[in-house]
Amino acid sequence: MAHIPDGILSAPVLIGGAIIAAGGVGLGLKRLDDRAIPRAGILAAAFFAGSLIAVPVGPSSVHLLLSGLMGILLGFGTFPAMAVALLLQALLFGFGGLTTLGVNIVNIALPGVVLGLLFGPTIRSPPSASLRTGLAAAVGALSVLGTGGLVALSLALSSPDYAPVASVLLATYIPLAIGEAFITSVVVAFLARVSPDALRPVLS
């Protein structure tokens, strides 16, 4: 699904993805400070382990992406965290290829980063707690759908043969979006209640 293997994408897509990913990682590394580094590490580890658990849905199987949560908590720091986790998954388990690493980083991290930047300020200081939970859920769900759209776009740009079918995409991504919305809102609500500081420092 999100991990596109080697040998499918065309060269322009691979190079474009690698350039965007390199830019994102560079930007993220610059903005990581002492407080953000351990947080990035914990979230990278959570993504690395969490996305190895796949649940069969329809003709495919899905796993958590956590990119919405990472976008809220890390901002641009999502790129380096995702890059490390995806590199390890590719090297240790062969999920996603090495040549497609850049494209996969962009596909998974970019929607989370953009949504985190958009909704992050309101999530950190919301008018009401329920609005925060709702926004966090929206970020979780939309980041998954954004990833689905980007994966479909990378495949369609590379070869019309591999262009995903919209109905199958929706059938697999919508249950995942619901799950992701639930997890994101639960974690954000929990952090806001227990240690609001964890949400506070704006890293973006």
Place this chain on the structure above:
Amino acid sequence: MIRALILALALATGLAGPAFAHKLKVFAAVEGDAVAGYAFFIGGGRAMGTSWTAKDGAGKVIATGNTDGEGRFRLVPPEPVTSDITVTVDTHEGHIASATVAADRFGTAAQDAETPPTTAPARSSTSPAAPQAAPAASATADVVADAKVQALVEAAVQRQVEPLLERIEQMDDRLRFTDILSGIFLIIGLVGIGLWARARRN
């Protein structure tokens, strides 16, 4: 933050049992004169009702179809099989995988089945001209019997070996608990390096 760490560790330890993963694989083997196999996700789940395409070595499409409720496919390639056959399964949402059946795995079975009948008539047609007809006839019978035994052995070995091939394919891509742990500790190490580098710079 602590909660997130606990969550990560809980997820990791949860993988210690039957590990789940996420990668499409295709298993294909020769069954008689057909290529049969199935598409599966490593760790669990078959790719059901997804389309598959079989191509020969030159990239020409031989057959297409959809996998059944167990992710299985089966095709009978046109005789004679001269090049490798590649079966590609596409779930149409980003998972694509393929498996190749080498032509020689096919070749032996096809030749064994074909050559004895062609040689046997050739001999029997020459036998009337030969003075000793009886030994030639018994030799022909031997050849036919040999061919039958060979075909039976071939089928039996194939039947016995197939589960092993399947198992090897699955073990090849098994998620290993130690690999997951080493990945997590590598991330922790990177965090340490990052903090140390920043502290040194300041």
